Amino acid sequence: PRIVEGIYGNNDKGGLGDLIQQLQPTEMNKVNISDSDMSVLHQGFYQVAHGTSGLTTGRAFSNGALVSISGKTGTAESYVADGQEATNTNAVAYAPSDNPQIAVAVVFPHNTNLTNGVGPSIARDIINLYQKYHLMN
Numbered sequence: 001p002r003i004v005e006g007i008y009g010n011n012d013k014g015g016l017g018d019l020i021q022q023l024q025p026t027e028m029n030k031v032n033i034s035d036s037d038m039s040v041l042h043q044g045f046y047q048v049a050h051g052t053s054g055l056t057t058g059r060a061f062s063n064g065a066l067v068s069i070s071g072k073t074g075t076a077e078s079y080v081a082d083g084q085e086a087t088n089t090n091a092v093a094y095a096p097s098d099n100p101q102i103a104v105a106v107v108f109p110h111n112t113n114l115t116n117g118v119g120p121s122i123a124r125d126i127i128n129l130y131q132k133y134h135l136m137n
Contacts, residue, residue, distance in 0.1 A: 016133070045070035046097050049120070060117030061093055065124050066131045068097035073120060078109075086110040091119030095127045101136045102127060 009017035033041075047053075049061035049071050057073045071093030078086050089111040094100040104126050106119040130136075 042070065042097075045072055045094070048072050049093070049097075058091070058093075058117075058120045060120035061091075061124050063124070064128070065095075066128045067095045067136055069093050069095045069124060069127055070097040070100075071120060071123060075114065080110075087112075087114060089114060089119045091123050093120070093123040093127065095131075096136050099137065101134075102130050 004023050006019050006023055007021040009020055011017040046068075048056065048058040049069050050056075058071050061069045061071045071091060074090045076088045076090065078088055080086050086109070089108045091106045091108075092104065094103040104123045106122045106126075108119050108122075111118065
């Protein structure tokens with residue numbers, strides 16, 4: 001996996017232009033996990049986006065998605081400089097669910113509406129945009 005695949009210029013319309021520099025990934029570490037444990041994790045991430053339970057927290061990942069997305073949502077309480085409590089919402093996702101080719105992480109600091117699905121919606125939109133330009137199978 002890599003954060004940046006390459007550096008591109010802009011075309012004359014402000015869109016993605018020619019590749020300037022191709023970047024190669026550097027493997028920093030590897031997690032040793034059994035196939036059965038990894039399967040449980042994949043199932044859990046899939047259920048967050050596609051589950052039918054009233055507790056499903058990531059339906060926004062899949063609503064309007066161009067490919068099957070799996071993900072996880074979360075919140076983290078933090079405190080700003082004056083000691084006021086603030087909540088950060090987080091979302092991580094990958095797609096396609098059965099053959100991951102892209103991973104996305106979104107942090108929405110100081111979110112005051114914890115039910116709006118903003119993190120999963122942003123992740124879904126990024127994945128949809130990627131799908132438009134790099135067809136995933």
